[in-house]
Amino acid sequence: MPFSPVFLDVEDRDRASVLERYPDARIFDSVRGDALIDACKDAEVVSTTVDTKFPASVIAELPALKLLCTRSAGYDHLDLAACADRGIVATHVPDYGSHIIAEFAFALLLGVLRRVEEGRARIRSGSSDHRGLRGMALRGKTMGVLGTGRIGRHTARIAHGFGMTVLAYDPYPFPTFGQECGGSYASLEDVLAASDVISLHLPSTAQTRHIINADAFSQMKDGVVLVNTARGALVDGKALLAALTTGKVSHALLDVLEHEDDLSKEKALIDHPNVAVTPHIAFYADESMRVMFTDCFDSIDQWRKGETPAHAVPLPTAA
Numbered sequence: 001m002p003f004s005p006v007f008l009d010v011e012d013r014d015r016a017s018v019l020e021r022y023p024d025a026r027i028f029d030s031v032r033g034d035a036l037i038d039a040c041k042d043a044e045v046v047s048t049t050v051d052t053k054f055p056a057s058v059i060a061e062l063p064a065l066k067l068l069c070t071r072s073a074g075y076d077h078l079d080l081a082a083c084a085d086r087g088i089v090a091t092h093v094p095d096y097g098s099h100i101i102a103e104f105a106f107a108l109l110l111g112v113l114r115r116v117e118e119g120r121a122r123i124r125s126g127s128s129d130h131r132g133l134r135g136m137a138l139r140g141k142t143m144g145v146l147g148t149g150r151i152g153r154h155t156a157r158i159a160h161g162f163g164m165t166v167l168a169y170d171p172y173p174f175p176t177f178g179q180e181c182g183g184s185y186a187s188l189e190d191v192l193a194a195s196d197v198i199s200l201h202l203p204s205t206a207q208t209r210h211i212i213n214a215d216a217f218s219q220m221k222d223g224v225v226l227v228n229t230a231r232g233a234l235v236d237g238k239a240l241l242a243a244l245t246t247g248k249v250s251h252a253l254l255d256v257l258e259h260e261d262d263l264s265k266e267k268a269l270i271d272h273p274n275v276a277v278t279p280h281i282a283f284y285a286d287e288s289m290r291v292m293f294t295d296c297f298d299s300i301d302q303w304r305k306g307e308t309p310a311h312a313v314p315l316p317t318a319a
């Protein structure tokens with residue numbers, strides 16, 4: 001019997017790596033609604049991403065499904081209770097390279113603070129005049145890192161490499177942070193007050209929602225640079241706009257927004273001259289995409305051998 005897993009959300013450039021591993025794989029890019037059900041109807045194994053959700057209503061239409069692999073770290077787009085009810089194993093990719101996101105935080109920082117886009121526009125307009133494009137250097141500045149999990153620690157390491165002073169806040173400090181990342185911990189208040197650049201690397205939870213609010217901005221240095229590659233809900237957008245207006249925040253560099261699914265709600269931030277917004281692309285690079293596939297292949301192969309995949313998602317147990 002040929003093994004024919006279904007791979008969803010596969011771009012053309014990634015097809016070959018799937019077919020090399022599973023020559024009979026059925027590969028789709030975006031399929032939605034009835035087309036999604038048709039694509040997966042008789043599949044035992046489906047590989048997806050956050051772009052294609054598997055609520056209980058979809059899982060109910062897929063009687064053959066036994067293994068559901070998301071090639072993402074997060075898995076809240078899979079109905080795990082429905083998987084548990086049906087004995088479907090779900091897997092994810094817990095770490096596809098946290099340096100990828102940390103590097104992007106610096107891509108934003110260096111690109112904006114050294115006026116790269118404006119410089120390109122200037123030269124394209126036929127002028128090689130440097131005046132008006134003075135940048136801000138990083139060495140000697142203080143980088144505040146909020147959240148020292150996988151991504152925050154990489155960010156701290158890079159900042160240390162740039163010769164920045166690294167101050168971090170995390171309610172659960174990482175034991176070897178000082179030795180590994182060259183920074184030191186301080187209270188949230190002290191990090192906010194001392195930092196020239198503040199980079200957010202916290203999860204989005206009820207406790208962290210709008211952790212960067214008017215009160216937090218009031219504690220920051222004038223002209224602080226805010227970088228958010230974590231989750232949009234960490235920042236109170238209205239308070240950020242107010243802080244940009246007063247100059248408290250000189251630049252906001254945002255890969256994530258609170259309302260990514262309705263950008264009309266974010267227009268004021270997106271259009272602000274001192275705000276650089278990118279469309280949630282910090283994760284999206286050659287290395288991370290490669291690991292998302294190879295880790296998923298490993299889960300599939302472990303499952304086919306009758307093993308519990310190392311990256312199986314813990315399923316809820318019946319109450």
Ligand code: NAD
Pocket residue numbers: 098101146147148149150151152169170171172200201202203204207208211229230231255256280281282283284
């Ligand atoms: P992680 O779980 O490894 O680390 C999160 C850290 O935040 C932990 O050390 C935790 O103790 C700390 N924390 C929790 N509450 C806190 C608080 N109130 N104040 C300070 N620290 C707190 O997570 P990670 O993998 O490093 O991811 C960090 C963020 O990056 C998450 O929000 C994640 O969703 C986001 N992310 C974004 C992208 C992207 O493409 N933009 C990609 C991957 C992850």
